[in-house]
Amino acid sequence: MKIKLNVIGAIMVMSIAYNTTAEQSVTELTQSYRDQLVTPASSTAPTASIPKRSLFIEDNLLYLVDVEGQEYEVPIANIDLSPSPLLEFVDETVVIQAFDQNTLEMLDTTYITLDLPIYAGFYATDDFYFTVSGQSQCKNISIENGNITEKWLQDANLKVIQINKYDKAFKLLDSAAIRADEASITSPFQLGNVALTSHNNMLLLHTARTMFSSASGVHHQAQFTAAIDTNSMLAEVRLAGASRWAQPNNVSHSFNQFAAFDDNQAILLDHGNAFPRALVITQYDHGNALKDDSINIFDIPGYPGATQTGLTVGGFAISDHNYITAINSIDYQPKYHFSNSAIVGLKKEERDIVVLVTSKESSNTTQVALTDYSGTNTLGSTPKLVDLNNNTFMVMWMEFTDCQYIINPDNSITTIATDSNLKYVTINEYGTKLSDVQTFEDGKLSQFVQPIATDDKVIWVAGENYYSIDF
Incomplete structure (x- = not known):
């Protein structure tokens, strides 16, 4: 590297x-x-989990970003059960509270309705605010012989990630969307973190996903990385050559993700448990590279995939x-x-x-x-x-x-x-x-x-x- x-x-x-x-x-x-x-x-x-709360300071104000939602019953396909034994928490509203940095007096509260049911992050730049939300593919859930079985659907055109851009008055300006087939996504952010960082007009999203089923029917998990041009709000989703799932910075499985810029170079960190089974640092590159430069900084004992x-x-x-x-x-x-x-x-x-x-x-x-x-x-x-x-x-x-x-x-x-x-x-x-x-x-x-x-x-x-x- x-x-x-x-x-x-x-x-x-x-x-x-x-x-x-x-x-x-x-x-x-x-x-x-x-x-x-x-x-x-x-x-x-x-594994890590999706961060549901964040904090930042701007213009001498302290901003606390939370999310509200509620639980809904998940329907069972082959039997009518009321109430359903399965509940799903759906994120519905981002709540941004502004506090006086010195007195901690709450001065203002802003509410943003989410477009998709999984809240995944809020990010502030000098000029804009961004929210990230997502949704998983639908599941057919049934009960067979007393056991709950689940089967993912695979809608290639499903919008699985959305990044919204707001001005400093929280007015929606534009959005970027990532479809399921752009990188074989069954469930975004799954078993991982959601890391956001920016430099100039690039907003970098480094997270995780479960993918479309393999030939053996397994939904494997891996990192997922996208770069959003904050001017055009177009998302760059790189794939490694002819692959429909692997990215040049592929880490599978990736159980935690971090991202930061070193001057204009984006640097990624993944907690891998298989390929590689290590903590790995990667230099993110643009274009159609088959493999980014990376180094293993901590090799983890054990069988790959454990x-x-x-x-x-x-x-x-x-x-x-x-x-x-x-x-x-x-x-x-x-x-x-x-x-x-x-x-x-x-x-x-x-x-x-x-x-x-x-x-x-x-x-x-x-x-x-x-x-x-x-x-x-x-x-x-x-x-x-x-x-x-x-x-x-x-x-x-x-x-x-x-x-x-x-x-x-x-x-x-x-x-x-x-x-x-x-x-x-x-x-x-x-x-x-x-x-x-x-x-x-x-x-x-x-x-x-x-x-x-x-x-x-x-x-x-x-x-x-x-x-x-x-x-």
Whole structure:
């Protein structure tokens, strides 16, 4: 993978010292809507999920973006059951609340009706707002011999993803649509994240999908990537040669996705469990390339395709010289067997917080462990990574302590934590700690909300509360 350095010259390690007694605050702000707090279960889940909440600052206002909807009964094809035993949650309205950044007084609320029933993200640029929504193919659901069976339909012309463009007054200007047959999509965003990033007039969508059935009848899962020209609102969906499903940056299966721009170069991160079974960084390219340049930065033990991988990815950032990935991870030294349901032989979920530092120049990756939880009945959650600028970052995680572990019949583990605290530490671009690991006893993290840095603090929302840490 050829990588161009942004800064040429001697590498200097910064020695900025951050306060070891940073001021912390918690304020009840709003209702929780679809938000979910970070838990032991979410921190060991094999796949990511669609982010249903986000936060951004614009013109000194704090904007919180949520989604509302409701459950509907799913009809059963061959039998009349009322009520139906199956329920489906349908996203219906995006709710954007504006707050005074200093007083947290709510100043305005805007409602946007969704065109499609799966809300997948909101993104703000200097000039526009964008929403992403989607829909899956229809299913025929029936009950045979007491068992529920499902069969996907495959409508090639079905609009599975829609990106809407709004002005700063939330007036709809234009939209882009992606059809099912453009990249063999049965269900968009499935078993993955929805990452959005932009540069100039390109909005990049990096997510996941399940695909049309294979010859054996299996709906395989893989990443899905599209670039939207925000001027024309045309979507570029690249396919690898004659393939009707594989893209040049193909990762199958891809259980989490991140995207960011390094100057004008789009960089992607995928959590792959099969091809490759690794964390992989890819340089996104335009055109009809058969394969993008990519490097595996963390090879995952186990048989290709085994759902369990022993790690989750929580953050990805780019510094002058490195790519930085924040994960939680088991100790792989024991030779475990990885299956779809369990890591056989693992008795305790004692995951450490690890930063992977990948050099742009050499493509080599250094692992920097920020914790050592082995033998302590402690679980480090899926971490957050916050860019503080000047090649410094904050790593945040929930520390679940005095854990009890229940081994289920399928060898999976249920983790019950007696207590938890939010932990955070500042690091430089090489993973070196610039402060002690600090504790925010009343702090919580959202599974969905990415904390953001202002001039002097890190802020985020989780559940009903607004949190901040001065630095």
